[in-house]
Amino acid sequence: MKRRDFIKNSALASSLFFVPGFLKAMDAQLAIPEGVKRLVIIQLAGGNDGLNTVVPFRNDIYYRERPSIAIRRKNIVQLNDELGFHANLIPLKVLYDNGELTVINNVGYPNPNRSHFRSSDIWHTGSASNEVLNEGWVGRFLDQYGENPYDAVEVGDSLSLMLKGKNNNGTVVKDTAMLNKVTGDPYFDQLLSYHQDPHLSEHNMGYLYQTMIDAKQTANYIYEKTKVVESRFDYGGTEFGKQMQTLAQFINSRLDTKIYFASLNGFDTHAGQSGKHENLLKIYAEGVSTLVKDLKANGTFKDTLILTFSEFGRRVAQNAALGTDHGAANNVFVIGKHLRRPGFYNQAPDLTRLDKNGDLVYEIDFRSIYSNIADSWLNVPGESLLGEEFERIQLV
Amino acid sequence: MKLQDIYHLYRRAAFGITPSDALKLTSLTREEVVDRLIDESEEVSPLNLDMPDIDEFFAGDFQGRIKEFEKLIRKNAEKHLIYNAAWLGRLVSSKEAFNERMTLFWTNHFVVGDQVLYYSVRYRNMLRRYALGDFRQFTKAVGKAPSMMKYLNTNQNVKGQPNENYARELLELFTLGEGNYSEEDIKEAARAFTGWGSMMDGSFILNRKQHDFGEKEFMGWSGDLDGDDIVNIICKEKACASFICEKLYRYFVNTDVNRNHVEAMAARFYKDYDIKELMRFVFTSNWFYDEVNIGNKIKSPIDLLTSIYRVVPFEFEDQRQQLFVQRLLGQSMLEPPNVAGWPGGRSWINSHTLMIRLKLASVFLGNGMIPSDSIQYKVASGRTFGGKFKISKNWESFDRQYGKLEPEALFEAICATGITKDSAKMFAESNGFTQRERSLQLMSLPEFQLT
Numbered sequence: 001m002k003r004r005d006f007i008k009n010s011a012l013a014s015s016l017f018f019v020p021g022f023l024k025a026m027d028a029q030l031a032i033p034e035g036v037k038r039l040v041i042i043q044l045a046g047g048n049d050g051l052n053t054v055v056p057f058r059n060d061i062y063y064r065e066r067p068s069i070a071i072r073r074k075n076i077v078q079l080n081d082e083l084g085f086h087a088n089l090i091p092l093k094v095l096y097d098n099g100e101l102t103v104i105n106n107v108g109y110p111n112p113n114r115s116h117f118r119s120s121d122i123w124h125t126g127s128a129s130n131e132v133l134n135e136g137w138v139g140r141f142l143d144q145y146g147e148n149p150y151d152a153v154e155v156g157d158s159l160s161l162m163l164k165g166k167n168n169n170g171t172v173v174k175d176t177a178m179l180n181k182v183t184g185d186p187y188f189d190q191l192l193s194y195h196q197d198p199h200l201s202e203h204n205m206g207y208l209y210q211t212m213i214d215a216k217q218t219a220n221y222i223y224e225k226t227k228v229v230e231s232r233f234d235y236g237g238t239e240f241g242k243q244m245q246t247l248a249q250f251i252n253s254r255l256d257t258k259i260y261f262a263s264l265n266g267f268d269t270h271a272g273q274s275g276k277h278e279n280l281l282k283i284y285a286e287g288v289s290t291l292v293k294d295l296k297a298n299g300t301f302k303d304t305l306i307l308t309f310s311e312f313g314r315r316v317a318q319n320a321a322l323g324t325d326h327g328a329a330n331n332v333f334v335i336g337k338h339l340r341r342p343g344f345y346n347q348a349p350d351l352t353r354l355d356k357n358g359d360l361v362y363e364i365d366f367r368s369i370y371s372n373i374a375d376s377w378l379n380v381p382g383e384s385l386l387g388e389e390f391e392r393i394q395l396v
Numbered sequence: 397m398k399l400q401d402i403y404h405l406y407r408r409a410a411f412g413i414t415p416s417d418a419l420k421l422t423s424l425t426r427e428e429v430v431d432r433l434i435d436e437s438e439e440v441s442p443l444n445l446d447m448p449d450i451d452e453f454f455a456g457d458f459q460g461r462i463k464e465f466e467k468l469i470r471k472n473a474e475k476h477l478i479y480n481a482a483w484l485g486r487l488v489s490s491k492e493a494f495n496e497r498m499t500l501f502w503t504n505h506f507v508v509g510d511q512v513l514y515y516s517v518r519y520r521n522m523l524r525r526y527a528l529g530d531f532r533q534f535t536k537a538v539g540k541a542p543s544m545m546k547y548l549n550t551n552q553n554v555k556g557q558p559n560e561n562y563a564r565e566l567l568e569l570f571t572l573g574e575g576n577y578s579e580e581d582i583k584e585a586a587r588a589f590t591g592w593g594s595m596m597d598g599s600f601i602l603n604r605k606q607h608d609f610g611e612k613e614f615m616g617w618s619g620d621l622d623g624d625d626i627v628n629i630i631c632k633e634k635a636c637a638s639f640i641c642e643k644l645y646r647y648f649v650n651t652d653v654n655r656n657h658v659e660a661m662a663a664r665f666y667k668d669y670d671i672k673e674l675m676r677f678v679f680t681s682n683w684f685y686d687e688v689n690i691g692n693k694i695k696s697p698i699d700l701l702t703s704i705y706r707v708v709p710f711e712f713e714d715q716r717q718q719l720f721v722q723r724l725l726g727q728s729m730l731e732p733p734n735v736a737g738w739p740g741g742r743s744w745i746n747s748h749t750l751m752i753r754l755k756l757a758s759v760f761l762g763n764g765m766i767p768s769d770s771i772q773y774k775v776a777s778g779r780t781f782g783g784k785f786k787i788s789k790n791w792e793s794f795d796r797q798y799g800k801l802e803p804e805a806l807f808e809a810i811c812a813t814g815i816t817k818d819s820a821k822m823f824a825e826s827n828g829f830t831q832r833e834r835s836l837q838l839m840s841l842p843e844f845q846l847t
Contacts, residue, residue, distance in 0.1 A: 215747030321552030
């Protein structure tokens, strides 16, 4: 059922004469193109140390600048002559060997911002560093092409900026059974049957009522569709693992959801980095590789693309607390069946040419990646989500 | 003072007020009511937690006995539950409600997460002490608090290889705001905080060997600056007063900022950085009581819980369940998401949290179903909720305070916006509910999510 149809069929039927403001925009919308595939976006929140993730193991500068926290050769899984994964990323090596993983080095944007919150917003909205946008790039997808509140789903506790549009938002889902039970209270039906005021859409009151309508629709749809599909894979019991398992359940239930978002926190390793960071890489690699196995077993991997990013990388030199401070350019992972350039997309970072903060310099604008995914995977013009054209790159 | 304004003031500056207490204040002027509210926080009581074994440990010679201390910390860790419950209880029961409200604000400004309860309790009492004081002294004290030094690694910031974590957040989140300093300022400020640390008992020490005594250049000033100098220089910037005032405005007045109002606040604040006088200025301003500023804010989970309490006092019999509810709603008081704290406003609301929030009152206080005209409710009424929450509730207090109120007065006392005309129509056409059931219906409206 489309969002429009739901409104028609729901207790709000009589309200169509008034057409609430938040529905007006729908009429101008284009439908989502047929055959759209699924995109899963994962954020390594806090600023992942890309140099200790994909390690330049032949680089003297790397070892010189990080005497205590550099990854030693014996803990590296070699990928080519210069670069290797941290050993905890072994599960990803399989994907690399299968041609199902592209690593893009040196991704960033001009005039990098080193605040978590700003830089994260920049990645979420697809803005320039001196520009503040209030809608996420996925939110703009929902505004222009969205049909249902569950077109984009965040598996987590709250809705990230990336999934917020001007008129349409993505949906947060954590516990589908609980959500279904709570939304089923007859009082809410009675209440909504009275609420027809078009002015509600403008302020927080409208936002609350709209969220309530979306929640009722989403809860029922997801609960009914997913209750028969269960994931039988072992995701290791971590919170992130559970999120990946929920994702697998949703995708394998063939929900109409186009874009999923999840994040793994804790990458802000200013102090005592080594153990913490290694553990996070392990959680990430196990979660994602199990997700891929689960999707393959259910025939949904071929239509799923998984993008992993972090809001920034970290400084090349370690600090006195055996950690690293906020940096700039970083690597991005793309996982899928139909990659145009599996393996390394581009050259390793150049440690001889750092910016004046001692950080890596970007080579590929992150918006080129979004743009390519929009054009070639979501089948909508990248320009319609990002406002302008970026250098064309071909990942998918 | 108008009844509606009294409700508004107490919802924002404290944690609500009962109808009978509010009525008593209507004979006073606005200034008198505000003075009264502020004066009630004249003396600040700490919220302490009994940890006699740790007190005893620090009474003796504790030097070099870190292993023993760690053992005591682990032994006391389970008291987090007691402390969490005591804090929430304090919000709704303390005479110093205004100071507690300010403390809650500062908790989400000078954010720390600290697993060591001994430091964490002291940190929050420090916030209580300075909550209405001089912002400059406050900021200096925060920088020297062991919880903060641990959280943002000041205690690992040494000469030659500075750790920028604290310096960056001090400028970006605590004082000036993004865009009002340079990356170079961060590096220089980080040098000024080198060598800072604390003893096991939480007292501040400067490690002279690790401190960088060299010349630093910071925001146009230079010299052998230390951390306190950095704070003094920051506070000379008007941007600092504006940044803090804007944040206070978003929290206490409106998330949509009115520039004129914030600039008026900043002009007042910049004079002496006196937080108490700034807040008096806000609460006595006409614009604070403008229609657009009443009932427009989305409640935080803590606001939601305390506002339900204000209608029907309740208590969790199991403290673990209290923590479970806070986590479910997305605001566990001792577990902030990151150094920026909870963003607030609409971010509290998503399809998941909203529906739980709407059901909360009926689950806590009723039988788990919201009173409605449906068959399901009729069948379920009289049945007690077989749910898992063990909660004692004081409906008798509700009967005394709200039992006799006419519909309009009841709406006004429970919902900050009053209710929408559509909701009013529904209530008018759906009869036969007791006053208790009505209150549950009101607390299950989206209107009740606003304050």
